Amino acid sequence: DIQMTQSPSSLSASVGDRVTITCRASQSVSSYLHWYQQKPGKAPKLLIYTASSLQSGVPSRFSGSGSGTDFTLTISSLQPQDFATYYCQQSYSTPRTFGQGTKVEIK
């Protein structure tokens, strides 16, 4: 099974900050890497697919990069509505594993 490891597990940031979350796969997943945002009590929402493609309707302050085993989600200027938990997920093979999540909190 491919293990997905996110860092950090949590972070505190202020509105307007640039935030970077990393995701590392235990073996190459090519570009089969996706990012989701989840707010408390809500279903996850797709933000970025295939490592760097912005899902329709997602603000351009979100971006993704990477390929192979190392990936990054960046929020260029954190907004109040961005405080949430973020997950990476690989769809290269089954089981389609998720990272453990990164909780972005208000500083």
Add this chain to the structure above:
Amino acid sequence: EVQLVESGGGLVQPGGSLRLSCAASGFTFSSYSMNWVRQAPGKGLEWVSYISSSSSSTYYADSVKGRFTISRDNAENSLYLEMNSLRAEDTAVYYCARAWYQLLNALDVWGQGTTVTVAS
């Protein structure tokens, strides 16, 4: 509107069974593979199962293999998860999610979730 609506959750005793349903609308259900993903209280997301658009392929997480069965009825635009021999650790919110091959199987549409509680 593209929508997925889960149902069938509830309280069940350990060793019991439950069948979850997911009703799809607003898109051509038969063209998409589907997944179940769960989230235990206070925990992260765990992928549970996958079924291809034609039901020709199914996959399961090791934690549910042999106990859960995924199926679909394309004529009824419905996805199912039959859960047997339930354990306390199966307690979670269960989401159905659409996977789109053009997005390399990213999960682009999610239901609101249905809660399963396994307890005596």
